[in-house]
Amino acid sequence: xxxxxxxxxxxxxxxxxxxxxxxxxxxxxxxxxxxxxxxxxxxxxxxxxxxxxxxxxxxxxxxxxxxxxxxxxxxxxxxxxxxxxxxxxxxxxxxxxxxxxxxxxxxxxxxxxxxxxxxxxxxxxxxxxxxxxxxxxxxxxxxxxxxxxxxxxxxxxxxxxxxxxxxxxxxxxxxxxxxxxxxxxxxxxxxxxxxxxxxxxxxxxxxxxxxxxxxxxxxxxxxxxxxxxxxxxxxxxxxxxxxxxxxxxxxxxxxxxxxxxxxxxxxxxxxxxxxxxxxxxxxxxxxxxxxxxxxxxxxxxxxxxxxxxxxxxx
Amino acid sequence: xxxxxxxxxxxxxxxxxxxxxxxxxxxxxxxxxxxxxxxxxxxxxxxxxxxxxxxxxxxxxxxxxxxxxxxxxxxxxxxxxxxxxxxxxxxxxxxxxxxxxxxxxxxxxxxxxxxxxxxxxxxxxxxxxxxxxxxxxxxxxxxxxxxxxxxxxxxxxxxxxxxxxxxxxxxxxxxxxxxxxxxxxxxxxxxxxxxxxxxxxxxxxxxxxxxxxxxxxxxxxxxxxxxxxxxxxxxxxxxxxxxxxxxxxxxxxxxxxxxxxxxxxxxxxxxxxxxxxxxxxxxxxxxxxxxxxxxxxxxxxxxxxxxxxxxxxxxxxxxxxxxxxxxxxxxxxxxxxxxxxxxxxxxxxxxxxxxxxxxxxxxxxxxxxxxxxxxxxxxxxxxxxxxxxxxxxxxxxxxxxxxxxxxxxxxxxxxxxxxxxxxxxxxxxxxxxxxxxxxxxxxxxxxxxxxxxxxxxxxxxxxxxxxxxxxxxxxxxxxxxxxxxxxxxxxxxxxxxxx
Ligand SMILES: Nc1ncnc2c1ncn2[C@@H]1O[C@H](COP(=O)(O)OP(=O)(O)OP(=O)(O)O)[C@@H](O)[C@H]1O
Ligand SMILES: [Mg+2]
Numbered sequence: 001x002x003x004x005x006x007x008x009x010x011x012x013x014x015x016x017x018x019x020x021x022x023x024x025x026x027x028x029x030x031x032x033x034x035x036x037x038x039x040x041x042x043x044x045x046x047x048x049x050x051x052x053x054x055x056x057x058x059x060x061x062x063x064x065x066x067x068x069x070x071x072x073x074x075x076x077x078x079x080x081x082x083x084x085x086x087x088x089x090x091x092x093x094x095x096x097x098x099x100x101x102x103x104x105x106x107x108x109x110x111x112x113x114x115x116x117x118x119x120x121x122x123x124x125x126x127x128x129x130x131x132x133x134x135x136x137x138x139x140x141x142x143x144x145x146x147x148x149x150x151x152x153x154x155x156x157x158x159x160x161x162x163x164x165x166x167x168x169x170x171x172x173x174x175x176x177x178x179x180x181x182x183x184x185x186x187x188x189x190x191x192x193x194x195x196x197x198x199x200x201x202x203x204x205x206x207x208x209x210x211x212x213x214x215x216x217x218x219x220x221x222x223x224x225x226x227x228x229x230x231x232x233x234x235x236x237x238x239x240x241x242x243x244x245x246x247x248x249x250x251x252x253x254x255x256x257x258x259x260x261x262x263x264x265x266x267x268x269x270x271x272x273x274x275x276x277x278x279x280x281x282x283x284x285x286x287x288x289x290x291x292x293x294x295x296x297x298x299x300x301x302x303x304x305x306x307x308x309x310x311x312x313x314x
Numbered sequence: 315x316x317x318x319x320x321x322x323x324x325x326x327x328x329x330x331x332x333x334x335x336x337x338x339x340x341x342x343x344x345x346x347x348x349x350x351x352x353x354x355x356x357x358x359x360x361x362x363x364x365x366x367x368x369x370x371x372x373x374x375x376x377x378x379x380x381x382x383x384x385x386x387x388x389x390x391x392x393x394x395x396x397x398x399x400x401x402x403x404x405x406x407x408x409x410x411x412x413x414x415x416x417x418x419x420x421x422x423x424x425x426x427x428x429x430x431x432x433x434x435x436x437x438x439x440x441x442x443x444x445x446x447x448x449x450x451x452x453x454x455x456x457x458x459x460x461x462x463x464x465x466x467x468x469x470x471x472x473x474x475x476x477x478x479x480x481x482x483x484x485x486x487x488x489x490x491x492x493x494x495x496x497x498x499x500x501x502x503x504x505x506x507x508x509x510x511x512x513x514x515x516x517x518x519x520x521x522x523x524x525x526x527x528x529x530x531x532x533x534x535x536x537x538x539x540x541x542x543x544x545x546x547x548x549x550x551x552x553x554x555x556x557x558x559x560x561x562x563x564x565x566x567x568x569x570x571x572x573x574x575x576x577x578x579x580x581x582x583x584x585x586x587x588x589x590x591x592x593x594x595x596x597x598x599x600x601x602x603x604x605x606x607x608x609x610x611x612x613x614x615x616x617x618x619x620x621x622x623x624x625x626x627x628x629x630x631x632x633x634x635x636x637x638x639x640x641x642x643x644x645x646x647x648x649x650x651x652x653x654x655x656x657x658x659x660x661x662x663x664x665x666x667x668x669x670x671x672x673x674x675x676x677x678x679x680x681x682x683x684x685x686x687x688x689x690x691x692x693x694x695x696x697x698x699x700x701x702x703x704x705x706x707x708x709x710x711x712x713x714x715x716x717x718x719x720x721x722x723x724x725x726x727x728x729x730x731x732x733x734x735x736x737x738x739x740x741x742x743x744x745x746x747x748x749x750x751x752x753x754x755x756x757x758x759x760x761x762x763x764x765x766x767x768x769x770x771x772x773x774x775x776x777x778x779x780x781x782x783x784x785x786x787x788x789x790x791x792x793x794x795x796x797x798x799x800x801x802x803x804x805x806x807x808x809x810x811x812x813x
Contacts (some may be wrong), residue, residue, distance in 0.1 A: 031348060149766070184677055192655075192662075194659055196656070196657050197654065197655040199652050200653055200655055203612075204634070204635075204666040205637070205639070206666070207633070230687070263655065263657050
């Protein structure tokens, strides 16, 4: 019986893979420009920002939470880091402070949710507005540029490691670390436990508040990392950066088969989910689908995937 | 009435039912017994259309049927009360009772709320439950929710009612009322299938009994022509011997002393001492505040007042984490909502309290985890297909053992057990008693909450009786009788000293 339950979950787990392969097949048949190394690298680079956020979102959703404020966190950390760099602070230090700020903004979410017992949706809806507002206040609504020419900073968004874009390397390394954390560490196990049954977790002596604060902090940190990549690519920080990013991240997590009620899912699925979204964006562009219509297609694909998932689990 | 022949069922290659027979006559109360995991619930789920059989035939009133959904079984008059509660907490009691068959004004879809509430009140009063039908179901204790479940099945005019361990969470008085109702309905020709691990109930209520062992049909007997021992023998396939194994523990110094504990609206002025190697039981009716006392001692619920001394030192236990670090374990009352992560595997559940033992620097060691799992499976005789079986597909009694296993791993110094044998079969009960004894013999202080009086009397060195949040008696072993405990549990005053 062990075999079968395993098989079932394997089937469930490879469903996103099959979806990705199907989409890749369809797009590459209808457009020969798609399956080229340079285009694929391009897709991966575009995916990396969403993927980093979605990895963090996976942890949050596994605990049964959600974070709508990531886009604003990204904008605020990007703006503050850019501001520091523009004012001549050592770029490395500025970037580290930017990452720290991201973790702190995430921790604030976590504390409100864990200690204040506010529903994650509501808490992060509020901080989404607050963080965005702070960004606008800080930047006065204008982009920040003139960030100097720090090599490290430039490489982060635009560099290559052999022929692989550095953002893609960052994504892969982060994925490896986070996969390991979820799979092999007590922290990872506790993340699943909290989402699976919070009461039983508390009664097993797990400090669930701490786990929650950690996952939101982790997500904040990853959002800040994504913001550094974005700022580096654009050579400026935009006050409107990251709008709707939360939705793409949540979509990637859900496409990957992670349950929104928590406790079930895996980060490999999220990576696939992010790739599906990235491939769709790129493919629809190549195929010359008008951008307004692209949104319709993207939404439909997400809906279809989730509906299929429901069928399987029913 | 119902005839099941040669029923087999496998879950993913694992045969849980092998050519089982079962026959139910009209108007009888038919007991179904067997150890945890014997396949009782599975057989009933096949009868009621939740699972489909792999082979065999089912006849209802002489006609062969092939149910593919519970709705179809319901249509021919089969109602089921499942082992696990299916109450929607935010709906009112009346809404729960009429779920799926609400009464409306004609076909408008407008609910006849008042009428449904009136009917609900009447049905529940018959079962001895006096509550406001408009209250949310979550305001009821687990035991009372169980009564609502029973009322739900009783109110659909079923011809066959299947009860899968209906009394596991009920008090004696509630059980009396339930039995009265069952006998009433029996007179009107309703047949019952009654699953329980409580021998006394089977003998006082049922007419016939079918026994399963490891998914096989062992035999069928008339209750009047069989005995306690024969049934146990058939169930476990061997002699079981004494129901309560002997304990040779030495009662040592005071491990835990509490003075004047109180928590608003739950309990007040709770004082007692618990010694190393001692088994102290807390008896009382459902809702007497026993679980709340345990939860407060474990740091899960806040205390409003009182002192806790642990090893002679005054301590403050404000989180379960702290309690665990002090060496206190807590086997919770409700395994599904408090004890297990049902989506986790058996192994992962056992690990939940034992991260310190199976990990180093935050890294889980697969080997150590497996080792812990193997040890626990062996020590508790957990019947599982392996470490990767999801906890939710274990039989009820085996789930309970997993919850106990979680806490044995931490080598507790004080173990609180809240209804440790609820839904557990005779053999496994004895195993659990043996484990409690072993722990006590090693000097572990045991605090055992139990509603089963034979268990309290058989196991405890001393019993505290609680009534409405207060301790009404503290009885040593030689003064324990069912009558005395019930007397104090129902709020009776001091008894005159006997003999
Ligand atoms: N959905 C399922 N998937 C896999 N295995 C299952 C499933 N349901 C039951 N089993 C297995 O079938 C066996 C019989 O389980 P069942 O629940 O019928 O036992 P039971 O006799 O009702 O036990 P208990 O007295 O503990 O309630 C068990 O070994 C259980 O693990
Ligand atoms: Mg059962």
